[in-house]
Structures are given as structure tokens and as C-alpha cells.
Amino acid sequence: MSSSLLITNARVVDPSQELDAKLDLLIEDGVLVKADKRVKGNVETIDAKGLIAVPGLIDLHTHLREPGQEHKETIATGTRAAVAGGYTAVCAMANTLPPNDERAVTEMIIAESRRNGACRVYPIGAVSKGLKGEALAELADLRTAGCVGVSDDGKPVWNAQLMRRALEYCTMLGIPVIAHEEDANLTDGGVMHEGYFSTLLGMGGIPAASEETLVARDVILARVTGAHVHIAHVSTAGAVESVRHARAAGVHVTCEVTPHHIALGDDAVQSFSTNLKMNPPLRSKEHRDALLAGIADGTIDAIATDHAPHHFDEKNVEFDLAPFGVIGLESAFPICYEHLVRAKVIDLDRLIDLMSCAPARIFNLPGGTLRHGSPGDVTLLDLDAPITFTPPFQSKASNSAFIGQTLRGRAVTTIVGGEVRYDIRPSISAGKKKTKR
Amino acid sequence: MRTATSALKSKDLLGIEALLPDEIELILDTAEGFKEVSERPVKKVPALRGQLVINLFMEASTRTRVSFEIAEKRLSADTLNFTASGSSVEKGETLIDTAENLVAMHPDMIVIRAKHPGAPKMLADRLPNVSIINAGDGSHEHPTQALLDAFTIRERLGRLAGVNVSIIGDIAHSRVVRSNIHLLTKMKANVTVAAPPTLIPCEIGKMGVRVVNTLDEAVEGADVIMMLRIQLERQGKLSFPSLREYYNTFGLTPERLSRASSDAIIMHPGPMNRGVEIASDVADDPKRSVILEQVTNGVAVRMAVLYLLGGAHNVE
Numbered sequence: 001m002s003s004s005l006l007i008t009n010a011r012v013v014d015p016s017q018e019l020d021a022k023l024d025l026l027i028e029d030g031v032l033v034k035a036d037k038r039v040k041g042n043v044e045t046i047d048a049k050g051l052i053a054v055p056g057l058i059d060l061h062t063h064l065r066e067p068g069q070e071h072k073e074t075i076a077t078g079t080r081a082a083v084a085g086g087y088t089a090v091c092a093m094a095n096t097l098p099p100n101d102e103r104a105v106t107e108m109i110i111a112e113s114r115r116n117g118a119c120r121v122y123p124i125g126a127v128s129k130g131l132k133g134e135a136l137a138e139l140a141d142l143r144t145a146g147c148v149g150v151s152d153d154g155k156p157v158w159n160a161q162l163m164r165r166a167l168e169y170c171t172m173l174g175i176p177v178i179a180h181e182e183d184a185n186l187t188d189g190g191v192m193h194e195g196y197f198s199t200l201l202g203m204g205g206i207p208a209a210s211e212e213t214l215v216a217r218d219v220i221l222a223r224v225t226g227a228h229v230h231i232a233h234v235s236t237a238g239a240v241e242s243v244r245h246a247r248a249a250g251v252h253v254t255c256e257v258t259p260h261h262i263a264l265g266d267d268a269v270q271s272f273s274t275n276l277k278m279n280p281p282l283r284s285k286e287h288r289d290a291l292l293a294g295i296a297d298g299t300i301d302a303i304a305t306d307h308a309p310h311h312f313d314e315k316n317v318e319f320d321l322a323p324f325g326v327i328g329l330e331s332a333f334p335i336c337y338e339h340l341v342r343a344k345v346i347d348l349d350r351l352i353d354l355m356s357c358a359p360a361r362i363f364n365l366p367g368g369t370l371r372h373g374s375p376g377d378v379t380l381l382d383l384d385a386p387i388t389f390t391p392p393f394q395s396k397a398s399n400s401a402f403i404g405q406t407l408r409g410r411a412v413t414t415i416v417g418g419e420v421r422y423d424i425r426p427s428i429s430a431g432k433k434k435t436k437r
Numbered sequence: 438m439r440t441a442t443s444a445l446k447s448k449d450l451l452g453i454e455a456l457l458p459d460e461i462e463l464i465l466d467t468a469e470g471f472k473e474v475s476e477r478p479v480k481k482v483p484a485l486r487g488q489l490v491i492n493l494f495m496e497a498s499t500r501t502r503v504s505f506e507i508a509e510k511r512l513s514a515d516t517l518n519f520t521a522s523g524s525s526v527e528k529g530e531t532l533i534d535t536a537e538n539l540v541a542m543h544p545d546m547i548v549i550r551a552k553h554p555g556a557p558k559m560l561a562d563r564l565p566n567v568s569i570i571n572a573g574d575g576s577h578e579h580p581t582q583a584l585l586d587a588f589t590i591r592e593r594l595g596r597l598a599g600v601n602v603s604i605i606g607d608i609a610h611s612r613v614v615r616s617n618i619h620l621l622t623k624m625k626a627n628v629t630v631a632a633p634p635t636l637i638p639c640e641i642g643k644m645g646v647r648v649v650n651t652l653d654e655a656v657e658g659a660d661v662i663m664m665l666r667i668q669l670e671r672q673g674k675l676s677f678p679s680l681r682e683y684y685n686t687f688g689l690t691p692e693r694l695s696r697a698s699s700d701a702i703i704m705h706p707g708p709m710n711r712g713v714e715i716a717s718d719v720a721d722d723p724k725r726s727v728i729l730e731q732v733t734n735g736v737a738v739r740m741a742v743l744y745l746l747g748g749a750h751n752v753e
Contacts, residue, residue, distance in 0.1 A: 199638040200454075202554045202576030202615055207639075272555030317531055318553035320575070 010048035016369035027376030030417035056088025056377030061304035068097025073309035081395035086411025088377035089120035101126035106145035151178035167227035181214035212238035219246035231255035235280035237290030256304035274322035309397030376418035452578035453619035467741035485514035508739035583616035597624035606665025631655035
């Protein structure tokens with residue numbers, strides 16, 4: 001069955017081609033075939049007047065929780081949250097139950113995504129069997145099955161030799177090792193950033209050094225192996241500095257930062273809200289300033305959500321007892337637009353690069369561009385449309401760090417492979433509903 | 438003594454951090470009146486008659502629990518003691534569920550001792566119709582301890598402003614320290630904290646205190662020396678090598694005490710480890726040690742807090 005979709009009158013912003021122009025986009029059979037002025041065709045048309053068309057957002061760091069923890073999130077609900085946030089693809093972390101440490105799990109995730117997923121799902125495989133940090137998982141088999149990277153995310157690869165071997169092995173596979181950087185001995189049961197506020201609140205602190213020592217180790221291991229290490233959720237000044245320094249020395253290192261680490265500081269934890277408990281923790285101002293500087297100067301490659309859904313009951317306990325993690329897919333663009341673009345740290349082009357083009361580039365994924373022949377993954381943004389973060393969300397979970405905030409600027413239409421998967425444009429909701437699951 | 442305020446702003450006492458100096462003075466002044474009640478032959482006033490106070494103790498406590506219970510009884514409240522052991526908490530019930538079940542039986546106040554910082558606030562946020570009193574939450578705050586310490590200092594030295602208070606011991610894990618720092622700095626006392634660097638938490642200087650790493654510096658010129666309990670389970674791990682070495686470097690002995698001002702008083706929130714942080718000669722010094730006065734004053738201060746949060750409106 002052939003299908004076509006024409007998007008007219010949009011301001012097209014595509015940093016992958018340094019493009020910012022009023023163009024029409026034609027998608028045929030899931031592929032972008034034309035980006036030009038006044039494209040004509042007797043096909044289904046979206047009038048995107050006043051909207052900005054960008055390559056679909058891509059999240060490098062999502063926890064979909066399926067298989068095994070479907071009470072928190074499923075592939076269906078997690079990807080619905082993704083398209084509601086303007087994402088057309090997400091990378092699904094390996095710490096499911098069982099973990100994605102073998103082909104059968106990867107295949108299950110891909111099959112379920114095709115059946116019930118609202119956007120593309122790229123599985124991340126485990127580095128080690130059972131995420132135990134002892135022996136390598138069958139990385140080549142995982143790669144063949146469709147994994148786009150490997151990570152024991154949720155915990156570090158503590159054994160330096162295992163990390164080195166994983167990096168070496170992955171040079172053969174052409175995929176990155178994604179590193180959750182944390183020294184558990186330094187973390188020592190901490191629940192928030194170690195600093196003035198952990199002292200004030202009497203809570204166990206997670207020192208910046210917990211992250212920084214392992215980042216330093218892993219850029220050294222990346223240098224000696226020539227492998228690509230991708231540092232997940234960078235949160236400290238020292239981590240940014242290590243990446244900057246290593247990259248200048250030619251090391252193949254990339255990194256991501258989350259919207260919540262940009263937008264919030266450890267002072268917020270004074271509310272004792274468990275929706276502000278995540279790992280790495282919200283950091284102090286000096287660290288946040290370093291993240292902003294890293295974004296501005298290009299040291300930080302990508303924005304990734306670390307979308308980590310948890311059930312209400314799990315978070316409805318004392319701060320010490322709550323699990324780490326917050327959801328992020330639905331709030332990522334509005335938060336970043338507010339704190340990076342409106343705050344004049346970067347311009348919109350650079351934000352789209354951080355949220356779409358760079359993620360595709362560094363993980364070698366399809367999309368992240370509106371070039372002819374690329375996937376028909378397009379997000380329409382309305383920079384004035386208001387969004388308030390209140391449960392219920394599209395995500396099954398409601399552990400958002402931003403509940404109650406109202407911002408302006410959001411995705412209004414999300415198109416995956418030429419199909420409209422999310423659409424809240426007023427004209428649509430007034431007339432025919434086109435929202436697909 | 439007249440104070441500028443006659444009521445507390447909040448329905449709860451979650452910590453000293455949020456209190457205004459006027460409110461602190463109000464509590465201390467009110468406690469003065471109540472101290473006398475405990476010295477009467479009939480040690481009871483009807484201020485909280487008909488009110489139910491639940492003492493919800495999720496962690497072991499002797500002094501604080503007994504002190505609250507006596508204070509409640511002297512105010513004629515009905516009291517109920519609930520401890521984690523032997524309760525549904527052991528069956529895995531969450532603190533919120535436990536508290537909501539208790540609240541369904543219409544208590545007026547809940548006094549909570551919690552293992553985890555922020556637990557009293559969590560209850561206060563969710564339970565609008567009951568007053569929550571923090572009797573210690575993890576390493577966060579222990580407001581009534583700081584109030585009874587301040588009461589004792591004021592009673593002995595006649596003032597809080599300008600008094601030099603040195604707090605010595607496990608600063609990192611102490612809720613007593615945090616509440617005392619809030620209270621004493623609000624009341625314009627000068628606070629010094631002393632411990633090995635491994636027991637000094639990050640950036641505590643920003644709370645408005647001087648930080649030193651020797652006992653001598655801390656004792657020098659101090660009007661009040663407050664010793665903290667060293668948790669025995671910390672020795673030999675990563676905080677300090679041994680109790681012996683701790684006593685040799687930070688234990689308060691008569692010789693070391695000689696550097697303090699001649700009328701300096703010795704305080705300890707208890708329970709004490711004699712021969713670890715404090716020598717018995719010092720702890721039992723009849724002239725300087727006010728450790729048992731602290732305990733006596735604790736009842737009066739807790740009566741004042743209970744009265745101001747629960748009873749004040751009954752009497753008027």
C-alpha cells in the first residue's frame with residue numbers, strides 16, 4: 001500500500017543541512033522524497049503554517065521497562081509518551097527483567113515495538129551477562145539482533161578490565177559502549193548531590209567525584225582501545241572537563257546531558273519530593289553552569305532524557321527509600337527550549353542538533369535529518385503553544401520533576417515514517433481526529 | 438519576658454530552620470512557665486484535656502520518647518505510643534499508610550521519630566488536620582532537642598546572643614547539630630563545630646559556623662561545650678580508626694577542658710559513651726555539667742511546644 005503525506009508552509013529547521021527555510025515536505029512510503037518550495041500533490045496534507053518542522057527527535061536514553069516491569073511502563077505507553085514529546089525514535093536501555101543481554105530479549109523488544117510501539121525503538125544491549133559486571137554478554141549477537149549500543153546503565157561497569165574488553169570488542173561491531181559513571185564506594189548509599197544541601201538536609205551525599213573518577217578512567221580506556229565510549233547523563237563539571245580534554249586529544253568520546261540536570265539544582269530537593277530523586281542526582285549551581293558551558297561550546301553532544309518511569313507506590317515513600325529516576329520524554333523539549341533557547345544559551349538550530357541530528361549521528365541511527373531519502377520522521381513544533389505538566393501523562397508513570405510547571409513551546413505533531421502518530425493542532429482536534437496510537 | 442509573637446505560624450514543628458527568632462523566644466518563654474508545673478506536688482495542667490497525641494516512634498529512643506510522653510501527660514492529653522517493632526510496619530506497611538490509619542482515629546497531634554530525613558514533612562504535607570511534631574528525622578533535624586539546649590543555655594548564662602558554643606563530635610550524622618546550628622545562629626550565638634574532617638559534612642561553613650579540626654581550638658574561649666555521641670559502629674570503618682584514637686584526639690577530659698572559660702558549661706544530648714567522647718570526670722562535674730538539667734528542661738520545652746501547637750486555642 002503506498003501512502004503519501006505532504007507538509008506545507010512549515011518553517012523547516014534542519015541543522016544537519018544547515019537549513020532554515022519555508023519549505024514543503026513530501027513523504028512517500030515512509031521516506032522523505034522532497035523538500036522544496038511549493039510542492040504540489042493530491043495527497044493528504046498538513047498545513048503547518050506557523051509551525052516549525054524539524055527532524056524527529058531521537059532519545060538516546062529511555063527506560064521502557066518492558067519486559068518485566070510493566071507496572072511502571074510498557075513499550076506501548078513509553079513510546080506514546082515519546083511521540084507526545086516529539087520523539088520519533090528512542091533507544092531502550094537494557095536494564096529490563098530479564099535484562100537485554102541476549103538475542104531473544106532484543107527480538108522481543110523489536111517485535112513488540114513493531115506491534116504496539118508509537119515510534120521507532122532501538123534496543124541497547126547489556127555489556128555484561130545479567131548486568132552483573134562479570135562476563136561479556138554476546139555482544140555480536142546482540143548487534144546482529146538490532147542493538148545499536150551496549151550499556152549496563154543503572155550501574156557502572158566497575159571492573160576496568162571488563163570495560164576495556166567491552167570497548168575493544170565493540171570496535172569490531174561499530175557500536176558505542178554507553179557508560180553509567182559512578183563509583184559505588186564513593187556514592188556509599190547517597191541519595192542526593194553531596195554539597196551544602198545534603199548537609200542541610202542530613203541526607204547521604206553522592207559526590208561529584210563518584211562520577212568524575214569513572215569518566216576519567218573511561219576516557220583513558222577509550223584512548224588505549226580506540227573505541228567509542230558514550231558517557232551517559234553527564235552531570236558534573238569535572239566530567240564535562242574530562243570529555244572536553246579527551247576529545248581535544250582525539251579520543252572518540254561523546255556524551256549526553258538530561259533536561260532535568262540542566263533545569264534543576266540540588267536546592268530543589270529541600271521539598272523532599274521523591275520526584276527529584278534520580279541518579280546522577282541534581283547537582284549544585286557550579287556543576288549546572290559547567291553543563292551549560294559544555295552545551296554552548298559543543299563538548300556535550302546530545303540531550304537525552306533518561307526517562308525512568310516508576311510506579312506511584314514506589315515513589316510514595318520517604319526520599320531515602322524511593323527508587324532513583326524521573327520520567328522525561330514529554331517534558332524534554334519544552335524544558336530545553338525554556339532553559340537553553342529562551343535563556344539564550346544556544347539557538348533553536350543547536351537545540352535540534354542536540355535532540356535529533358547529533359543523537360542519530362553519534363549512534364549511527366537512521367533519521368536526524370530531513371535530507372531526501374531519509375526516514376519520514378518529522379516533528380512539528382509550536383513555540384508559543386503552552387504545556388502544563390500534570391498527571392496523567394501519556395507515560396504510565398507520573399514521576400515527573402516538573403509537575404505543576406507551565407511552559408510555552410512544544411511538539412504538536414509527530415510523524416513517524418510518514419504516519420501521524422501524535423497530533424494536537426487545534427484545527428485537528430476541532431475537526432477530524434488523526435491521532436493514531 | 439515579653440515576646441513579639443503569641444502564636445506559632447505553622448500547625449507543625451518540623452524543624453528549627455523554618456522558625457523565626459520570635460517564635461523560638463515564644464517557645465522558650467512558654468517553657469519557663471511550664472518548668473514550674475513539674476515541680477508542683479500535683480504535676481498536671483488541663484491544657485490538652487480531651488486531645489489525643491500519638492507518639493509514632495519508628496526508631497529506638499529512650500529520652501525523647503519518655504520526655505514527650507511525660508510532657509503530654511502533664512498537659513492532660515491522652516497519649517498513645519506506637520513503635521515500629523511489633524507493628525504493621527514490620528509487615529511492610531509504608532509510613533504514609535501507617536500514619537493515615539492512625540489519623541483515621543482522629544488524633545490531634547503526632548510526634549514522630551523517623552529513620553529518614555523529611556519523613557515528618559512528608560506526613561505534614563499529606564495530613565492537613567493533624568499537627569506533626571518532629572522528634573528527630575534521620576540526620577536532618579531534632580528541633581525539640583535544640584530548643585531544650587537553648588533553654589538550658591539561657592537559663593544558665595542568661596542569654597543566647599553572643600554566647601560561644603562549640604559542638605564536638607559526629608557532626609556529619611547528627612540531627613542535633615543541624616537543629617542547634619539553625620537555632621543558635623538565628624539567636625546570634627557564635628557556633629563552632631569540631632571533629633576529624635571525616636565527620637565534618639560538606640560545606641557546613643555555609644550554615645554560619647566556624648569549623649575546626651582540633652579539640653583545643655574548639656574548647657578555647659567556649660562558654661558552652663556540647664559533646665555529641667560517637668556511634669560505636671562507626672569505629673574501624675572509614676570515619677576514624679579506633680575509639681582509642683578518637684578519645685585521644687577528641688575526647689573531652691578535665692585537662693583539655695581547662696582551656697575553656699572558667700564558667701563554661703558542658704552539655705550532651707545523650708546517650709553518652711563515657712570514655713569515648715567524654716570522660717566521666719567531666720560528665721559528672723557538678724559545677725559544669727548540665728547534662729541532667731537538659732533532660733529536666735526537655736519536659737518543659739516539649740510541654741511548651743505541645744501547648745502552642747495544640748493547646749493554646751483551647752484555653753483562650
